[in-house]
Amino acid sequence: MRAFISAVYLFLYAPIALVVLFSFNAGRNASEFTGFSTMWYGKALGNTFLVAALQNSLIIALTSATLAAIFGTMAALGMERLRPRSRALLDGLFAAAIVVPGVVIGIATLVALVEVFSFLNSVLASVWPDENPPQLGLGYGSIVAAHGLFSMALVTMIVKARIASLGRDIVEASGDLYATPLTTFRLVVLPQILPSVLAGFLLSFTFSFDDFIIAFFVAGSKTTLPIYVFASIRRGVTPEINAIATLVLVASLMMILIARILMREKKPTN
């Protein structure tokens, strides 16, 4: 049994480890390690297309995760005050946002936005004072919208679980001590749920930063990092991709580790 378990862990980590190892390979060849070098990292970071894609990905991940953390937390706080039927409906919509395959989310967002944009553009063209009305199109906004959908559902799920484990007595105690609802929220509820909000933010960031398929549909002319990596893989496997892959791995590794620490720390000790 032990041997089997070790084999599974090896299976999970060996391929990643090899990619990381060969990102430091001096040679081009994938099958022999000819010496240590960081040249591929230099090459990757000197690549302006790559840096632009990375920038896009960071902007999109930061925006969608921030919006998701704020709106998701608000929804989690509001949902426990809703009537059971509205709550069930909202729960269902959030579940749909998580369960519906990314490829479908991408397509649905694409077809809806293309229609909405063509309508808005024609309206804009007719009311704009001069000949050059602004053209609305796919880009940052559409990716943030589609990523935010999943992320918001994720944050709501995590924060709701935290609120459920809180217990109502400390909130009631705070009220008995004449704290206003706002003070109770600021001094009692917020500190308790903050780790789960941050965890939700980090997981949302990771999701958006790593997502390929949704962005592939709704990115328009924008290139995100996963889209760039995918396109370069299709052009041929090079050591430079190993270096980029390693950087992506390190980034999401850090996010997920912090998220896990945040979610573990303040668990009730009983």
Next chain:
Amino acid sequence: MALALNTKRRMVTAALVAPAVAWLFIFLVLPFIAMLVFSVGERAPEGGYQPAFTFAQFANLPARSAAFWNTVILAPVGSFVCLVVAYPVAYYLAVKTSPRYRLLLVSLVVVPFWTSLLVRTYAWMYLLGSRGIPNLLGMIGFEEVRILNTPGAVLLGIVYGYLPLMIMPIYVSLEKLDRRLLEASADLGARPVSTFFSVTLPLSLPGVMTGLALVTILLLGEYLIPQLLGGGKVFFIGNALVDLFLQSRNWPFGSAIAVTLVVVVVFVLLIAMRIAWKIAGTRQVDLV
């Protein structure tokens, strides 16, 4: 006074959920309606969509039956293989590991799930490519072994990508299992093997079902793994959709396929929920 308070409370509640409700409506409900409308439309001559009301797109679904069958066969097969590998791992983590190492070992399972599937799939592409494992096999006498771009490679990628998602729910259900039941079973003279089959396994079934449902549903919409490891030869519905939307630009037909995919996903969910109802006592899954 009480009435005013009540109204205020309701307004606060509405303000709290309003942004999320608006977001869900504009970017989930509305797009779904648009997709349904597109699926009964026609392809415009220059590609894209023109309004119509026809079920021709749905009648044309058999044109992509290869992708459909690949998906509905490889998704359950893949999640079943995941289950076979995942169960012993989850069991070991929940029952056999000392608490000191458990958190670390569980983290090591969860972390890959949250790292880029693209990068992890690429890792196998790199390993299975002609200069990777086939090259090593060539050195020990197995010439011309092709692994990349076969159904086997896709299955391998599936197990690699989704194993963590299968381990977690099973681990959660096994971890919550009351140890005293196992002791009671042993005290009553059951051997470990029969304790496992009559106590442990039935009690972990909710976790097994959750894992099977989650992995199958995600696999039904998979694109990257068949694309990178199947090399266009092992085609999933996801690949057909990308082709229809971004290459051949037949949006109505693509929408019809996407609608069908959603129907299949809902069908799988309903089956899973039915079985879960039967075994009762479903547990919340901790994905992080």
